[in-house]
Amino acid sequence: MKMGIPIPNSKLGMWLFLGTEIMFFTAFIGTYIVLRLGSRGWPTDPEDTHINVTLGFINTCVLIVSSYFVVVAHEAMAQKNFQKARTYLFGTLALAVVFLGIKGVEYAGKISHDILPGRIAETPTQAIQKVNRELEIVVRDRFREYTDAGVVPADRPDDIVSVVSQISALPGSTPPEGVDDDVFAEFQKDAEIDVELFRQWMNLHQHVVANVSLAVPAIPTEYLAARGNLKEGEKLPTLKFEEVEKYLADLKANEKFGSFVTAGVFDPHPVVYGNIFASTYFLMTGFHAIHVIVGMILFVAVLKQGSQLDGRWTDFVENSGLYWHFVDLVWIFLFPLLYII
């Protein structure tokens, strides 16, 4: 006689675990729904979110096929057809790899557009500041090459004004001690380009700090003259997002340093509530992906038995199957919530 629930302990344990998993994912999904309902203007345009419904749909189908494979594998185990069980479990494992591969493509698409929590500009002003910051990083990275190679003295490598004055003087100077002539010649060749890049960034930076249109010259005398010509109550035109967009496009099109700017500065695109969207998206899909990986480990444990696989593994396959169906179940809700709605 067996007391309690009429199922094996391992299965009871799996169901209790799945009970906690239900609450775990419902906390995320519930919080997402609540945040979304409370955020008027939540991003839904694929141009903003880079959500690919087709890839999401393909992944849904991949998980459904894998769920079917698992259930067939479990049935084969019960019928003691272990070769068939292994074949279907291998199919499930392969589909899990496909799922993660597609997820990886989706993640790469988001990373390449900087759709990451805390990195998205939500307003035009934030987008302008982001361009300014990223351009500064590009300039500093270029200058670091000079200081790291010892071409310019690196007493204060972060003092960008001091470094740029030294780089400006490079074309007419001789190599410092310990620097190869050919290396120095290369840096001399690039110096003019990098100094010009610095000037372009500094021009934008000054306009951002003063919040003045790029149409107003940043040269102090001309800037002060423009201010002096203002009548009572008039203000200099403020810096507009469209101006910065155009300015950045011109920098990226520049033959000499355009490639550095393109590699280091993302196209500005304000997305209201973009950060909370990215947080919830990566949190939910990330935890789901971790569960997929755990499922794969369970299947590998069975497949590792090879031809030794026997009836003792039937409960393990059943419980792994229950876990895998749960992973499928979570995706069944994530797909409409994240991709369609």
Add this chain to the structure above:
Amino acid sequence: MSHEAHDTHHVNYLTIFFVLTGFSLLSYIFDILQMSKGVTIVLVLAVACAKALCVMMYFMHLKFEGNWKFVLLAPTTILAIGLPLALFPDVGTSYYTSVAPQTGIWEGEISEYQAHHAQAKAEAAAVPE
């Protein structure tokens, strides 16, 4: 023992698989059809619930399990539903009404950008290739 329930019933898993695939296709079609937002939400969530039921009942064999399933799943289901309901008054209806900068101090700037962006997109779409 572990296969008692399993051995006493027969499920055509292939049929369940095709039903699930059909439901998934339906969700995708609902997205393409460009219906009103409310209708799409209701339809895709209904389809998701139907798919979840299919998976739980047949793939996870809950249809053939004893009453223990209710004892085990009822508390988690109640807690799972309770959490969003508990959060809703504090977060969903209060936090973002007047305090959030997205709907307060940034709103004018955001609206201006969105109007400009929409106009630029419309103009770009109107230009014949």
